[in-house]
Amino acid sequence: MDYDSIYDYRETHSDFRELICEHQGTELYQEIIHYMNWLYPKWNSNLGIGYGASEFILTAIQNLEGISDFSSxxxxxxxxxxxxxxxxxxxxxxxxxxxxxxENMYDxxxxxFIDFEYLDDICDFEHDKLYSAFVKKEMSKIYYEF
Structure with a gap:
């Protein structure tokens, strides 16, 4: 995780910062992360909910604060x-x-590509090959690691 870039984009990553600063040590946070990692191993990548992961966790904590008692x-x-x-x-x-x-992947x-005309000039096979490689790379992206 590149914490310098998170610092530079504080507003963009405000949910993540709040999670780390205020909730990371709580039992509710730890249970949520444990469950998500166990049941949905790719949940924080684009195969799951990608850049929405921190907002998802923060919203879950806010909605579930009433059940944060995990006594026996x-x-x-x-x-x-x-x-x-x-x-x-x-x-x-x-x-x-x-x-x-x-919806936004092709855009x-x-x-x-800096040269948009390049895409118009290549054959369909090459275009599909480039697009498939792009999608594969994008889908494996992980925005936040908890």
Whole structure:
């Protein structure tokens, strides 16, 4: 993680900064990250919810603060509630994120070429090959590591 670039773009990464500064040591944060990493190993890449990961976690913490008691008598019930809510929210968030990502992927691909005319001049096979490589690279991106 390049913390200098996060510092330079504080506004863009405000959710991530808040998570790290205020919630990282809490049991609720740790349970959420553990569950997401266990059940959805690529959740924080573009195969999951990519750049929306920090907002997702922060929103989950804010919505689930009431069940942050994981003492032995409440642990099982609260963990079940936590996991059910996370799975539900993740499915909805991922659906939205993937739809948005796909809508913008080709524009991002075209913008990655300084010479736009180059794309018009190559054959369909070469174009598809370049686009597939671009998509593969984009989909593996991880914006935040928790």
């Amino acid at each position: 008598e409440n642990r099982q019930t609260n963990l079940e509630t936590l996991y059910e809510q996370l799975s539900f929210w993740y499915a909805r968030t991922k659906e939205w994120y993937q739809s948005t990502l796909k 991002k691909f075209k913008a990655s």
